[in-house]
Amino acid sequence: MSFVIPFLLVVFALIATGALLARLSRTNTSTDKNNTSAMIEQVNAVLPQTQCAQCGYPGCRPYASAIIEQNEQINRCPPGGDKTITDLSNLLGTPVIPLNNECGVVKPPLVAIIDESVCIGCTLCIQACPVDAIVGASKLMHTVIQNECTGCELCLPPCPVDCIELLTPQQTAADWQWPRPA
Amino acid sequence: MNTLLNTLATRLGFHNQQPPFSFHGGLPLNPNKRALGESIVEPPLPPYLIIPLINYAKQSLTPTVAVGDSVRRGQLLAAGVVAPTSGKIKAIKPHATIHPDTLAVNAIVLHCDGEDKRGNPSASDNPQELGGASDNLSRLIKLRSSGKQSQMQQLVDQFALSGLGGAGFPTAEKLLGNTTPVKTLIINAAECEPEISCDEALIQSDAIDIVKGIDAAVQLSQCDQCIVAIEDSKPAAIENLQSALKDKPTAAQLMIIPTRYPTGAESPLIECVTGKYIPHNQKPTDHGVVCINIATALALWHALDNAPLDSRVLSLGGQSMPNPCNVRVRFGTTVNFILHSTGNNSVVNDHRIRAGGPLSGFDLQNLSVPITAHTNCILAEPRVEITDAQACIRCGQCADVCPARLLPQQLHWHAMADDLNGCKQFQLDACIECGCCDLVCPSSIKLTETFRYAKSQARFRDTLELKAVAAEQRFTEREHRLEQRALARKRAIEERKKTIQSSSEPDREEIKAALARARAKRQPKQSR
Amino acid sequence: MNEWALILLTTVLVNNFVLTQFLGLCPFMGVSRTLESALGMGMATSFVLTLASALSYIINQWLLVPFELGYLRTISFILIIALVVQFTEIIIRQRSPMLHRVLGLYLPLITTNCAVLGVALLSARQHDSLIEAVVFGFGAAAGFTLVLILFSLLRQRLAGANVPPAFKGNAIGLITAGIMSLAFMGFTGLA
Numbered sequence: 022m023s024f025v026i027p028f029l030l031v032v033f034a035l036i037a038t039g040a041l042l043a044r045l046s047r048t049n050t051s052t053d054k055n056n057t058s059a060m061i062e063q064v065n066a067v068l069p070q071t072q073c074a075q076c077g078y079p080g081c082r083p084y085a086s087a088i089i090e091q092n093e094q095i096n097r098c099p100p101g102g103d104k105t106i107t108d109l110s111n112l113l114g115t116p117v118i119p120l121n122n123e124c125g126v127v128k129p130p131l132v133a134i135i136d137e138s139v140c141i142g143c144t145l146c147i148q149a150c151p152v153d154a155i156v157g158a159s160k161l162m163h164t165v166i167q168n169e170c171t172g173c174e175l176c177l178p179p180c181p182v183d184c185i186e187l188l189t190p191q192q193t194a195a196d197w198q199w200p201r202p203a
Numbered sequence: 204m205n206t207l208l209n210t211l212a213t214r215l216g217f218h219n220q221q222p223p224f225s226f227h228g229g230l231p232l233n234p235n236k237r238a239l240g241e242s243i244v245e246p247p248l249p250p251y252l253i254i255p256l257i258n259y260a261k262q263s264l265t266p267t268v269a270v271g272d273s274v275r276r277g278q279l280l281a282a283g284v285v286a287p288t289s290g291k292i293k294a295i296k297p298h299a300t301i302h303p304d305t306l307a308v309n310a311i312v313l314h315c316d317g318e319d320k321r322g323n324p325s326a327s328d329n330p331q332e333l334g335g336a337s338d339n340l341s342r343l344i345k346l347r348s349s350g351k352q353s354q355m356q357q358l359v360d361q362f363a364l365s366g367l368g369g370a371g372f373p374t375a376e377k378l379l380g381n382t383t384p385v386k387t388l389i390i391n392a393a394e395c396e397p398e399i400s401c402d403e404a405l406i407q408s409d410a411i412d413i414v415k416g417i418d419a420a421v422q423l424s425q426c427d428q429c430i431v432a433i434e435d436s437k438p439a440a441i442e443n444l445q446s447a448l449k450d451k452p453t454a455a456q457l458m459i460i461p462t463r464y465p466t467g468a469e470s471p472l473i474e475c476v477t478g479k480y481i482p483h484n485q486k487p488t489d490h491g492v493v494c495i496n497i498a499t500a501l502a503l504w505h506a507l508d509n510a511p512l513d514s515r516v517l518s519l520g521g522q523s524m525p526n527p528c529n530v531r532v533r534f535g536t537t538v539n540f541i542l543h544s545t546g547n548n549s550v551v552n553d554h555r556i557r558a559g560g561p562l563s564g565f566d567l568q569n570l571s572v573p574i575t576a577h578t579n580c581i582l583a584e585p586r587v588e589i590t591d592a593q594a595c596i597r598c599g600q601c602a603d604v605c606p607a608r609l610l611p612q613q614l615h616w617h618a619m620a621d622d623l624n625g626c627k628q629f630q631l632d633a634c635i636e637c638g639c640c641d642l643v644c645p646s647s648i649k650l651t652e653t654f655r656y657a658k659s660q661a662r663f664r665d666t667l668e669l670k671a672v673a674a675e676q677r678f679t680e681r682e683h684r685l686e687q688r689a690l691a692r693k694r695a696i697e698e699r700k701k702t703i704q705s706s707s708e709p710d711r712e713e714i715k716a717a718l719a720r721a722r723a724k725r726q727p728k729q730s731r
Numbered sequence: 732m733n734e735w736a737l738i739l740l741t742t743v744l745v746n747n748f749v750l751t752q753f754l755g756l757c758p759f760m761g762v763s764r765t766l767e768s769a770l771g772m773g774m775a776t777s778f779v780l781t782l783a784s785a786l787s788y789i790i791n792q793w794l795l796v797p798f799e800l801g802y803l804r805t806i807s808f809i810l811i812i813a814l815v816v817q818f819t820e821i822i823i824r825q826r827s828p829m830l831h832r833v834l835g836l837y838l839p840l841i842t843t844n845c846a847v848l849g850v851a852l853l854s855a856r857q858h859d860s861l862i863e864a865v866v867f868g869f870g871a872a873a874g875f876t877l878v879l880i881l882f883s884l885l886r887q888r889l890a891g892a893n894v895p896p897a898f899k900g901n902a903i904g905l906i907t908a909g910i911m912s913l914a915f916m917g918f919t920g921l922a
Contacts, residue, residue: 036810056828063829070671072678080678089832114768114833152677171674194261194300194308196666198659202652620891 061086067108071100072151073173075125080151094118099125100172131172131187133165139184146176146185224478226471228606229463230639234436236400237527238518238580243404244530246544248288248315252535253573255300255310256281259365259372263309268292276321277361277511280311283373285363287513287533288313289320301538301558301572303565310573313535321510336508340419343507347379347423355379362506365576367515368467368496374503377493378423386491388426389476390417390500392433392440393460393467396560398520399580402498404529405516406433406440409501410447416504417497418453424493429455431497432476436462464562465637469494471606483607483633517574519545521561521582523554532574538581539570550583557582562638593646601640601650607633611640611650618657623664626657634658735866740921742870748846749878750908750915755846758837759879760904769883771830772837773876775823777869779815779841784854784868786811791855808851813842846875878915882908 065085076097078084087093088109095109096118103120110117120127135146135155142160154170157163167190176185256264264281268274270293274286290313298310339358346355359375366372368391394402406413421429431448433441444457460466460475473492474480481487487494502512514533519526519541526546538556542548550556557564560580601611610629617625631654640650703714748754755776762772787808795804820838824831831838841847850871854864885907894903 032807032810056824060828060832065675068671069667070674070678072674080682081675082679111765112829112833114762114764114835151681152674153681154677168670169673169677171670192306193263194257194302194306196663197302197304197306198663199303199652199656201656202649616888616891622891625891 057089060089063112064088064109067101067105067112068098069101069105069171071171071173073100073171073175074151075099077124088113094121096121097124099127102127129189131174132167132170132190133172133174133176134167134186134188135163135165136184136186137162137164139182141182141184143181145179145181149175149179151175224475225461226466226474226606227480227608228604228639229465229471230604230642231462232395232397232464232642234434234462235397236403236518236520237524238398238520238529239400239403240528243408243516244528244545246530246532246536246541248317248319248533249536249540249544250315251293252287252290252313252315252533253298253310253537254280254284254287254313254535255298255308255573255575256284256295257300257308258283266295266311268311270295274313276319276513277509278322279361279363283360283363283365285361285511285513286313287535288315289318290315299569299572301567301575301578305567305569305572336415336419336504339507339509340422343379344422361511362503363511363513364499364502364506365512366496367498367502367512367576367579374495374499377488377495378420378503381424381488381493383489383491385424385426385488385493386428387477387493388421388424388429389472389492389494390420390429390431390455390497391467391469391472391494392431392444392497393472394437395434395462395464395467396562396580397464398582399518399560400520401516401518401529401579402496403437403440404518405498405501406437406443410443411450412504413444413497413501414447414451414453414455416500416502417455418451419503419507420495420500421454423503426454426493429453430458430476431455432458432460432466432472434462434466435459464639465606465635468606468635468637470635480608483630512576515574515576515578517541517578518580519547519583520580521554521557521584523550523585524583525549534575535573537571537573538567541574541581542570547583553586555584555586557584562642563636590647592648595646595648598645600643600645604639604643606637606639607635609633611654614657615648615650615653618653621657621660623657623661626661631657631661735862738863738866739870739873742867743874743877744915744918745921747874747878747915747918748849748871749875750912752849753912754849755844755875756908757840758844759875759882759908760901762834762837763879763883763886763904766880766883766887768830768833769879770876771823771827772834773872773879775819775834775838776841776844776847776875777872778819779812780847780850780872780875781865781869782815783808783812783847783851784871785861785865786815787851787855788858788861788864792861804852804855805848808848808855809842812847812851816842846871878911882911885911 061082062085065082068081068085070081072080074080076084078087084093084097088095095113095115096106098105099120101108106120107117109115133154140157140162142157142162144157144159144163146163147155147157151173152169152171154166155163155176156166165185172187174187177187256266258264264284266281268278268280272292273290274280274292275289276286278286280286292311293314294312295309296312297307298312299305299307300310343355343358346358359379362375364374366374366377392402392406394400417429417431431444433444435441441457441459448455448457458476460472465471466475469487470481470483473487473494477492479490479492481490481492498515502515506512514531516529516531518529521527524547528545530541530545532541538558539551542551542556551570556567556570558567558578558581559565561582561584564580564582595612595615597612599612602609605611607630609631614626614629614631614634617623617629618631634654636651636655636658638651641648641652644650742748746752749756749759758772758776762768790807790811791804795801795807800807816839819841820831823834823838850868854867858864858867882904886904889903889907898906
């Protein structure tokens with residue numbers, strides 16, 4: 022029976038220390054919060070900032086915090102396409118998964134254009150635009166600031182006269198790219 | 204021993220005509236300047252010119268003239284763009300340009316009237332301002348020293364000066380817009396790429412004016428020393444320049460540099476002349492070095508003499524060019540017209556026509572594209588089967604010849620895997636696309652093509668990232684604004700509630716009555 | 732002194748735990764996708780291994796052997812390792828939250844990592860001084876980190892290679908690991 026006491030002691034000491042450390046690792050909340058927001062920032066930097074809400078969250082940052090805090094899937098960003106999924110998987114160390122088709126499909130970059138002759142000046146699209154890229158006033162014509170438009174399509178549903186169209190932006194010399202060599 | 208002494212003497216600057224330094228990599232190529240003939244060919248004016256409205260930074264320009272306007276030669280059409288001849292503007296519409304993909308950009312179509320009348324209507328209002336070249340020069344220097352930036356800019360804009368080397372960077376900005384004082388002004392007459400001999404032809408015909416231009420550039424840049432660098436494979440041009448420099452005492456010295464491609468590119472040239480290697484993420488001007496092309500120096504002189512830059516000399520060469528020559532053309536002349544007017548029309552249909560040199564250029568798919576300031580060469584080559592690239596055997600020859608001190612094989616691997624971060628790590632930005640690695644690759648891998656692709660991808664990604672940052676900022680600002688608005692609204696409602704509660708009894712009675720009425724109205728609806 | 736150097740050389744190269752003894756293969760395949768995660772995992776494992784090796788030696792020699800509790804060796808070693816792993820996790824969590832996330836499950840899994848337990852058991856059985864045990868643990872960890880880094884670099888390069896579709900991903904990774912293992916067998920007879 023001589024071995025029972027030291028045995029129990031050893032086991033108890035180990036379990037106690039382990040439990041103590043486990044407690045320690047959970048209780049440090051203030052740094053945890055900082056860490057979380059830093060991680061959200063890193064994830065947000067990878068997202069395309071289209072703010073299209075196709076992921077089911079009201080913007081890119083909310084989606085980023087959902088990824089970190091609620092372990093949301095990384096395949097809910099159609100504008101980012103495969104590149105965003107790969108970047109996120111590299112960042113978070115999770116496997117690459119195909120895009121969730123429920124969120125949408127990958128499209129070429131688009132830019133909204135308002136048919137100014139049809140626009141009735143209802144300001145509904147201005148309220149819908151997540152990046153303030155539409156200018157205009159009540160009962161006056163609206164127009165899209167082409168450079169700021171992210172092509173999120175959020176202005177399409179509220180328009181009562183369907184005067185907004187999404188077009189592929191015209192190729193300019195500045196953003197022309199050399200073709201990929203065979 | 205002798206060579207050692209020699210090097211020592213050169214390092215100490217005893218004989219200034221020898222380049223004291225060399226640059227990394229490069230290749231000795233056969234200059235093969237078949238375009239170099241007796242004189243520069245002057246073809247007739249074409250029936251129309253096409254002037255793309257785009258600047259060196261590839262930003263589109265707004266025209267200052269309208270369709271139907273009559274313009275004179277030298278009249279401003281847009282910022283930094285002048286009419287190359289007199290005539291009528293027929294249209295302003297997208298037109299194909301010299302571009303690997305014949306990209307269409309907005310362009311002015313100018314129908315020439317054949318009279319070639321000079322004169323800027325705005326300048327002719329006060330003719331005393333239209334002095335000679337030396338007047339303009341002293342005016343410019345005075346404006347510069349008195350710090351009248353906007354007036355100086357106005358004067359400079361009328362010159363329409365852009366570099367005639369290849370990149371087309373605005374020369375006036377290089378000479379006048381420096382924050383750090385200029386120590387060395389390098390006049391680039393190296394012209395290292397095979398087939399191209401337009402600068403050499405200019406030196407042979409116009410050395411006197413070139414030296415005047417160099418002198419003007421020296422005065423404008425206020426440099427400590429000026430070095431004219433020329434390759435040793437051009438004895439006739441060297442002789443011409445030497446005698447012209449002797450006649451007009453200037454601060455400029457001639458430096459004869461060895462013939463090795465790409466000495467004519469900016470960073471190898473600076474390394475060769477000054478011994479300073481300028482890292483790709485720094486500008487030569489930060490190190491007090493300014494480098495301009497020799498043809499640009501001549502154009503500067505002409506511009507000071509009230510003849511803004513509207514034409515250039517370009518070389519017609521290549522293996523299949525029947526009549527190779529150097530030809531002076533107005534900007535906006537189409538490649539087709541040039542080939543026809545110089546008796547080279549037989550190559551139009553069944554040959555590869557290249558814009559730019561044999562190494563740095565690209566094939567043209569459409570020949571009705573206009574010449575611009577940075578088109579220095581048109582080549583006609585036979586159509587050949589392109590040899591398929593083999594696998595990289597990691598021989599490392601590409602790294603030996605790279606003037607930018609890169610590792611092309613590593614870069615190629617990352618570029619083909621679309622790993623732009625890897626490319627960045629290996630400093631793809633520093634690549635000057637000289638094509639040396641292509642030439643030496645035993646597996647005939649198209650390295651430069653890959654680097655151009657990866658560079659444009661990286662540039663595109665950077666613009667997307669900038670856009671994303673801007674969108675993110677706008678989104679957060681909007682969120683913040685909406686939050687503030689909601690808060691203000693809530694506060695206002697509370698305030699209102701408070702005032703209502705504290706208001707006098709009769710009011711409350713009235714409200715109660717109204718409430719009762721409203722309830723009574725709603726009651727039957729609910730019961731239904 | 733000489734002996735310690737020999738132990739170090741043996742554990743790092745000749746009897747490399749991953750490539751010669753095939754222990755600890757799951758983090759080897761799992762966290763070698765990028766150099767950063769491989770380095771992080773290598774550091775974490777090094778820390779755990781060195782400390783666990785020392786602690787388990789102490790427990791074994793001063794507690795289990797004198798009280799004839801040899802049959803409790805495995806379970807008490809697992810407890811020691813769990814403790815050290817917990818400690819490491821706290822540090823990583825504080826220092827680099829993203830690394831903590833990237834390592835994910837592999838970090839607590841060091842507890843049941845066969846390489847770690849193997850080192851603890853072997854060092855308790857084979858060595859007769861504390862320093863030897865520590866050197867043994869450290870050598871094993873250094874060997875593990877070395878191959879993890881080498882393998883992550885190989886995989887980064889493989890990511891750009893034109894791999895036939897059937898071999899993409901882990902398949903080509905395992906083949907590469909096999910070839911690396913063959914290469915490490917070349918060290919046999921070195922010491």
